[in-house]
Amino acid sequence: MLRAVELGERSACYATRVRFPGCGLLADSFASDLVELESTSEGLFRVGREGVQQVLTPRDRKVELIVFADKTLALVRSALGPAALYPLLDDTYMAPAEAVLMDLDGTSVRSERFWMWVIERALAALMGDARFALAPEDEPFVSGHSVSEHLQYCIDKYCPGRSLAEARRHYYAITHREMDEIAAGRGRIDAFEPAPGLKEFLLDLKGRGLKIGLVTSGLREKAWPEILAAFRRLGMGNPLEFYDAIITAGERLTPGQTGTLGELAPKPHPWLYAETAAAGLGISREQRGRVIGLEDSGAGVVSIRLAGFAAVGIGGGNIEASGTRPLLRAYCPDLATTLPIILGR
Secondary structure (H helix, E strand, C coil): EEEEEEEEEEEEEECCCCCECEEEEHHHHHHHCCEEEECCCCCCCCEECCCCCEEEEECCCCCEEEEEEEEEEEECCCCCCCEEEECCCCCCCCCCEEEEEEECCCCCEEEEEHHHCCCHHHHHHHHCCCCCCCCCHHHHHHHCCCHHHHHHHHHHHHHCCHHHHHHHHHHHHHHHHHHHHHCCCCCCCCCCEEEEEEEEEEHHHHHCEEEEECCCCHHHHHHHHHHHHHHHHHCCCCCHHCCCCCEECCCCCCCCCCCCCCCCCCCCCCCCCCCCCCHHHCCCCCHHHEEEEEEEEEEHHHHHHHHCCCCEEEEECCCCHHHHHEEECCEEEHHHHHHHHHCCC
C-alpha cells in the first residue's frame, strides 16, 4: 500500500510497510521515512528490471537502496566524486559489545551549531552578503558530511557556479581565526560542549574493557581541537591515551600511524568506520556482530550500516529529518540510555 505525497512539483511514493534484505520488516512509522523511486538517480537500476524489486531512498536522498529478493545494494552519491555501490548487510549484533564506535560531532561533542555557523559565514563571505543565513531545511545537508560536501550543497542551492575552492578558502580562514580566538579564551565559549554524561559513559566502557574508537568526517585541523577541548573540560587527560583509535577524514590519530581517507570518501561512505574497526581496533569481519556504532546524523547511520555494523541513533541530530531511522537498531535520547543495548542488559 502506497500513499502519494507532493515533493515540490513532483510526487513520490512513501512505502508504508516494507521488508528488504539488510533491514527486515519495518513498522509503518519508520517505513514512511523511505521514498520509493522508479530507478536510481543515474538510471543504472530500475524497478522491474534484472531482479530489482524496489528502489528506496531516505528523505535526504544521500543514499539509494536497490532491493533484490536476496540482497540490498546501497548507491552512495557524492558531490565531489563518483558514486559507489556497497552491500547492506544484516544487523548481526549480539550483546555484549566488544567495541564501540562513536561519532564526534553531536554524539560526543556538541559542536554542530558552531560548524553550521562557520559554513553560513563562509557562504556570506563568498556571496558578499553579510546578512546571508541558512534555512532550517538545510540542516540535514550541512551536518554529518564532509566540509566540501556541505559547501558544495550550499553553492548549488544559493550561488550556482561559484568556486568550491574559494568557498573552502573562506571556510578555513574563518575556522583558523575562530580556533585561535577559542584557544586564547576570547572566542565562542559555547563552541565545543561535551555531550551530557560523556565522561561517565566513556569511563564505564573503559572500565569494562571495551575498545572505543572515535570517528569523524571532519579534517584533523577541525576535529582535534574539539576532542582536546572536551577532554580538558572533563579533566580526562590526553585523548590519544584514552581512545583505542581516532579516525578523522584524511588522517588517523592513532600514535605512530597515518590514515588514508580524504574528503572524497566521508560519511555516508563506510570507510571511516571500517578503517576504525579494522585498522584502528584490529577487529576482523568475522567479529562484526560484536561491534556497535553510535551516531546522531543520518550520514553517520548509513556509514555504520554499510561498514557492516549495528547502529544506534542518538537524539539531537538530524537522524529524524534525514529519514534514516529505519536503519537503526535503536534510537536513544542520550549516551547513558545506550548502555543496556551495548551491554545486553
